[in-house]
Amino acid sequence: MIAIYHLQLSLSIVLYLILSSTNTIVHTFANSKLFFYYEYIMFFFVSVGAQRINQKILVGPNHINAYSGETIHFPCIVSKQSNAIVTWCWNDFCTLGRTQLIHHETTIDGLISIYQYQAYPRFRLSVNERHNHYNLSIIHVSNKDEGVFQCQVQRTMNANEARSERVQLTLIDPPNGLPTLIIPSMPLKQEQSANITCLSSPSKPASLLILYKNDEIIDGLSSSAKLSFELNTDTNKNLTKLIYTINNPDSSWNNVLIRCEQIYNIEKQNSQLDVTAKIHVYYKPKARIESQNRYPLTANSTATFRCIVHGNPEPKLRWFANSMDLTSLTSSIINIPLSKNVHNHSIGCTAVNSVGVTNTSIRLLIRYPPVFIIRPPKIVVLDLNSKSSLNPTIIRCIVDSYPRSKIIWYRYGEIITEGSLFNLENITKRDQQGVYSYKIETDGFDTIQNDFIIYIKGKPLIYIQESKQHKRLFECHVYSSSPILSIIWKLNDQSIESNDQSSISTTCDENICISKLIHDYRKLIPSSQTLNRLSCIAENEFGIEHSRLYQLERSNDPSMVLVVIILCTFTLIILFSIIAIYCCCRARYIRKKHNSSNKKKLPIVFDEHYSINELIKEVGSLKTCNTSLNNTDQLSFKMESTDHLLTTLFNKNTKKLLDDLSNESSTNSASFHSKSTTTIYNNEYSPRLTEADFTFSGISPLYTCPHPMNV
Numbered sequence: 001m002i003a004i005y006h007l008q009l010s011l012s013i014v015l016y017l018i019l020s021s022t023n024t025i026v027h028t029f030a031n032s033k034l035f036f037y038y039e040y041i042m043f044f045f046v047s048v049g050a051q052r053i054n055q056k057i058l059v060g061p062n063h064i065n066a067y068s069g070e071t072i073h074f075p076c077i078v079s080k081q082s083n084a085i086v087t088w089c090w091n092d093f094c095t096l097g098r099t100q101l102i103h104h105e106t107t108i109d110g111l112i113s114i115y116q117y118q119a120y121p122r123f124r125l126s127v128n129e130r131h132n133h134y135n136l137s138i139i140h141v142s143n144k145d146e147g148v149f150q151c152q153v154q155r156t157m158n159a160n161e162a163r164s165e166r167v168q169l170t171l172i173d174p175p176n177g178l179p180t181l182i183i184p185s186m187p188l189k190q191e192q193s194a195n196i197t198c199l200s201s202p203s204k205p206a207s208l209l210i211l212y213k214n215d216e217i218i219d220g221l222s223s224s225a226k227l228s229f230e231l232n233t234d235t236n237k238n239l240t241k242l243i244y245t246i247n248n249p250d251s252s253w254n255n256v257l258i259r260c261e262q263i264y265n266i267e268k269q270n271s272q273l274d275v276t277a278k279i280h281v282y283y284k285p286k287a288r289i290e291s292q293n294r295y296p297l298t299a300n301s302t303a304t305f306r307c308i309v310h311g312n313p314e315p316k317l318r319w320f321a322n323s324m325d326l327t328s329l330t331s332s333i334i335n336i337p338l339s340k341n342v343h344n345h346s347i348g349c350t351a352v353n354s355v356g357v358t359n360t361s362i363r364l365l366i367r368y369p370p371v372f373i374i375r376p377p378k379i380v381v382l383d384l385n386s387k388s389s390l391n392p393t394i395i396r397c398i399v400d401s402y403p404r405s406k407i408i409w410y411r412y413g414e415i416i417t418e419g420s421l422f423n424l425e426n427i428t429k430r431d432q433q434g435v436y437s438y439k440i441e442t443d444g445f446d447t448i449q450n451d452f453i454i455y456i457k458g459k460p461l462i463y464i465q466e467s468k469q470h471k472r473l474f475e476c477h478v479y480s481s482s483p484i485l486s487i488i489w490k491l492n493d494q495s496i497e498s499n500d501q502s503s504i505s506t507t508c509d510e511n512i513c514i515s516k517l518i519h520d521y522r523k524l525i526p527s528s529q530t531l532n533r534l535s536c537i538a539e540n541e542f543g544i545e546h547s548r549l550y551q552l553e554r555s556n557d558p559s560m561v562l563v564v565i566i567l568c569t570f571t572l573i574i575l576f577s578i579i580a581i582y583c584c585c586r587a588r589y590i591r592k593k594h595n596s597s598n599k600k601k602l603p604i605v606f607d608e609h610y611s612i613n614e615l616i617k618e619v620g621s622l623k624t625c626n627t628s629l630n631n632t633d634q635l636s637f638k639m640e641s642t643d644h645l646l647t648t649l650f651n652k653n654t655k656k657l658l659d660d661l662s663n664e665s666s667t668n669s670a671s672f673h674s675k676s677t678t679t680i681y682n683n684e685y686s687p688r689l690t691e692a693d694f695t696f697s698g699i700s701p702l703y704t705c706p707h708p709m710n711v
Helices: 002-019 023-030 033-048 558-597 612-628 639-651 654-670
Strands: 056-059 064-067 072-074 077-079 086-090 099-107 110-117 123-128 133-138 147-153 167-172 180-182 194-199 208-213 225-232 237-246 256-266 269-279 281-291 301-312 316-321 324-326 333-338 346-352 357-363 366-374 379-382 394-396 398-402 406-411 414-418 421-423 434-441 448-456 461-466 473-479 486-491 502-509 512-519 533-540 543-546
Touching: 064 072, 077 133, 086 133, 133 147, 180 256, 180 269, 194 208, 208 237, 281 346, 281 357, 301 316, 301 346, 301 357, 414 421, 461 533, 461 543, 473 486, 473 533, 486 512, 512 533
Parallel strands: 064 167, 379 448
Antiparallel strands: 056 077, 072 133, 086 147, 099 110, 110 123, 123 133, 147 167, 180 194, 194 237, 208 256, 225 237, 256 269, 281 301, 301 333, 316 324, 316 346, 346 357, 366 398, 394 421, 406 414, 406 434, 434 448, 461 473, 473 512, 486 533, 502 512, 533 543
16 A cells, blocks of 8 residues: 555656646646546546545636626636646536636736637636636627636545536626517407417516506416517527416406516616506406395385396396296386295396306295194094094194294193194093194294194083173183083072173084173172182083183272272372472462561552552462362452452542552652652552551451461
8 A cells, every 4th residue: 555655646746747847738738638547547546545635616706797898707716736727617618728828917916827718819817826816707708708607626636626606607788679568459259268478678688577467467477377588599689478378358357458567687777668558358248136125025015126237348138037038127227016926036137248148136035924824723623432534633734934934832831842733643631632722933023823622522621711802701612522412600609590690692613612601790799708709511412511610809890990090099189289289388488488587667659560460460379379278168268359349449539549659659758769650551550569567448358378387
């Protein structure tokens, strides 16, 4: 192993001395077959000898977008073995040919040697051996220089090769025109596909295309869109093509604005150009029926419906009912009388144009109350001892309504079963006979409840009930499958006969007899101490049956109720009268107390503002008070006598009295101030009476209401 290593080292030194004689020989040797054999021999010795080391690309090239005529630079700084060779690859072609030294440049970083590739004169290689810089420059770049570039460090006997990333050189050439929008001939027809094509203006690199439908972006990645790029060989520029397929044009595409936007955003170039076109589509009509009614629909009313249609071309409208055309109806609004007969029927409208026909319909669901189709019988007769097929086994109750009714069967308020059938096979005992009922419940309508009788053949079945219309009428219902022999009414075990106190009448029908008892309440029930038990007894060929005892109560007598009402009314009247008298006297007492506190002897003054009518009103107030207390014999004042005396007093010697009063008023003016004057209106004068006590001759003193506390 040591011998092989020394041989490898000796051979490497010899080859390096030979190849390092000149840089020109090095680059020439790198492109020759001898270099290939050298690499192979080095690889062989390295694989046998010491461990290989990794060379690195410290700084590699980047993607470059350049304009035509510019100079671009691809950097390449490496970490390598001293004998390693650095090369550049262009479009995966790594032998660019021989290089020729142009000149040297001395910089702070050291000596830089500038080489020119003989096959590509605009390609320059700048080499700084001190820092391992191998930069590639292209002068006056053109479209021919575009491609992929890569920097490589060749492997040596004891080092692996190193490669940079592949970078792209792209020449920038902005578009110089608007995009092109290609649409098919208008109008489009439904169920016929159509393509919309958008082409960009030639550019480098290719422009981006976006298609809009009424300002909404159409997904370019959908199955209906196809995006492709093409190269124009004449100009060496790119074209972008976006094709969108409308598989089934319909109303959503009618009057749609299509816009194709071209976007070019490279380096400092930023442009957005667009072109628009409008789409017109002939499509099959669309129709829908709109109800202008309050739900739910009910029978015996009118419903209004409107058919709304639209299409291109404009469609024609017609109505139909249950698949029958109503050619006479051409308006878009119709009114339909609703009844039970049109429930669950359908009504619709048809829209027609040159593209197609559209039908739409609705079903009329009308609410109507339950109607009997099969009504249960009022009496069902069963023979438990008979096996005949004529013996009923079920009772049917079938009703027609919407919504569907719920039927419940009861006995004495307890639910037996639900549904339209009542099974009679469960009736096996005589004590199961009696009154049954069924209830029909329908949402939105009143509940129907009826009774029926299940009678088992044998003795009569008897029920007593008091009439709801007439308080003095009792009815005895007797059910029997055989003729009734007799019906007897009893009160306290004593038979009741038709007389002036009571009246009995009996009517019979198939399987039922009704005996009616009309009685005089007061004569029929002589005393409240009596038990007053009423019963009914019936007989047929199978025997005699007693009804349950019916208890009569004296409180049921209507006259007693009337007496109670009269007594209550009289009590209320008395109570309100006492309250009114108390309030009146209380008010008079408070007024008198107030006047007595300010009592002062003043002369009589006659004021024009105080008339005889006001005085009479005061006397009338006393009359009202006297009338209220008339029942207590505390007043004996007569209003008629008072009115007559007052009239006589004030009409006698009227002129003289006026003069005397005027003089007296003047005499006492020093001690009493009054703005009153003597005024005569219609031969009447207006005296103001002082609060002092005085009496007129011939007039008895006025009665004063007693103190409220003494009432």
